[in-house]
Amino acid sequence: MFVDHVKIYVKGGDGGDGMVAFRREKYIAYGGPAGGDGGKGADVVFIVDEGLRTLMDFRYQRHFKAPRGEHGGSKNMHGKNAVDVVVKVPPGTIVTDAEDGRIIADLVEHGQKAVIAKGGRGGRGNSRFATPQNPAPELSEKGEPGVDREINLELKVLADAGLVGFPSVGKSTLLSVVSSAKPKIADYHFTTLVPNLGMVETDDHRGFVLADLPGLIEGAHEGVGLGHQFLRHIERTRVIIHVIDMSGLEGRDPYEDFLTINEELEQYNLRLTERPQIIVANKMDMPEAEEKLKIFKEKLNDDNALIFPVSALTRKGLDELLHAVMDLLEITAEFPMHEIEEEDKETSVLYKHEAEAPDFEISRDDDGAFVLKGYTIERLFVMTDFNFDQSVRKFSRQLRGMGVDDALRERGAKDGDTVRLLDFEFEFMD
Ligand SMILES: Nc1nc2c(ncn2[C@@H]2O[C@H](COP(=O)(O)OP(=O)(O)OP(=O)(O)O)[C@@H](O)[C@H]2O)c(=O)[nH]1
Numbered sequence: 001m002f003v004d005h006v007k008i009y010v011k012g013g014d015g016g017d018g019m020v021a022f023r024r025e026k027y028i029a030y031g032g033p034a035g036g037d038g039g040k041g042a043d044v045v046f047i048v049d050e051g052l053r054t055l056m057d058f059r060y061q062r063h064f065k066a067p068r069g070e071h072g073g074s075k076n077m078h079g080k081n082a083v084d085v086v087v088k089v090p091p092g093t094i095v096t097d098a099e100d101g102r103i104i105a106d107l108v109e110h111g112q113k114a115v116i117a118k119g120g121r122g123g124r125g126n127s128r129f130a131t132p133q134n135p136a137p138e139l140s141e142k143g144e145p146g147v148d149r150e151i152n153l154e155l156k157v158l159a160d161a162g163l164v165g166f167p168s169v170g171k172s173t174l175l176s177v178v179s180s181a182k183p184k185i186a187d188y189h190f191t192t193l194v195p196n197l198g199m200v201e202t203d204d205h206r207g208f209v210l211a212d213l214p215g216l217i218e219g220a221h222e223g224v225g226l227g228h229q230f231l232r233h234i235e236r237t238r239v240i241i242h243v244i245d246m247s248g249l250e251g252r253d254p255y256e257d258f259l260t261i262n263e264e265l266e267q268y269n270l271r272l273t274e275r276p277q278i279i280v281a282n283k284m285d286m287p288e289a290e291e292k293l294k295i296f297k298e299k300l301n302d303d304n305a306l307i308f309p310v311s312a313l314t315r316k317g318l319d320e321l322l323h324a325v326m327d328l329l330e331i332t333a334e335f336p337m338h339e340i341e342e343e344d345k346e347t348s349v350l351y352k353h354e355a356e357a358p359d360f361e362i363s364r365d366d367d368g369a370f371v372l373k374g375y376t377i378e379r380l381f382v383m384t385d386f387n388f389d390q391s392v393r394k395f396s397r398q399l400r401g402m403g404v405d406d407a408l409r410e411r412g413a414k415d416g417d418t419v420r421l422l423d424f425e426f427e428f429m430d
């Protein structure tokens, strides 16, 4: 089964909690703080494995949760960092955020890696909060929650050249005779339902990857036939091989076919028509083909067009065709698909929460309570250990520093009003 689209859920591991502990030593009445930091939560990491060809495995496993870091211990013991969860994906996998469609990673080469859901850092133990004013703090942080999100995986086959044309013109037959691929071949339309890939080796030992696509018909861009859905697989191809049935056996005019398919490629707005095209006049073994080819060339009236008369059945003309494709590939630059910005490339992962969102937002509940929301403020909240007064005091200082108090006052909050944050409620104090 060819699975080229799937939505999954990923979550980085939470960081381990920091600890509150004190040294206990003989003859020392009050030992200093000795609570260790929590370990880092694991990342969910994707790695390209060229042995994979589809996203089928994701059909059965759609949740990937990385383990949390170990909690910090006494005697300043640092909690262990959790081991990353590594997930294999096929080359050509594009990862986007399911919420806003933004590209998280574009995984192309074998061994290429990207962190898809970052684990949280460990909370700091009380040793780290010691100051001359507060040498024995009863205060520690909980671990930072790992990033979680829904993502879409999309597979785009990585072919150098793609076969396009009407159904039954012989695209699959062509692929089957120039590579070891074994696509289904039959004399009815839409035999090919999903793309097939083949590795082609020319007799002078050059090679390229060739994709055979389901046939196109007029109106494909409006969803007629199999529609455009598979054209995205040739977005990355550098050369388009346009196959035309020159036998005229199905009663269509080869030149009209040529125009129709090009119009469909044009309608699919990924600049497919800007790529070099090689025209394959197939089924030249048939009686009417020579005459039809002559008429085709007259109508086309383009001396620069690359036209190769072949017969996929008798294999005539194939070497010349393959050499021409190879020559063209060698001088055609890769087609840039989407410009991932330079700075993004470096990490290949975006943390939009951290990057863009405001620290907090205020709204009102039906009962008049003020509600605080936002990634930064919620993270601060979940990292606070409310069992310790000092932690609670630190939390309220941090809120004040963020401008929460002022903002609440501006929204009309009065002494004693209720303020909500996640599942926590407190009174506003002016
Ligand atoms: N006479 C002749 N018949 C051919 C040639 N190439 C392919 N055919 C026949 O044309 C029919 C369709 O071939 P396919 O390779 O399945 O065509 P396709 O373009 O892949 O068709 P779809 O997958 O339906 O889009 C089959 O019956 C083939 O045997 C050729 O060079 N000469």
Ligand SMILES: [Mg+2]
Residues within 6 Å of the ligand: 171, 172, 173, 183, 184, 185, 191, 192, 212, 213, 214, 215
């Ligand atoms: Mg086919």
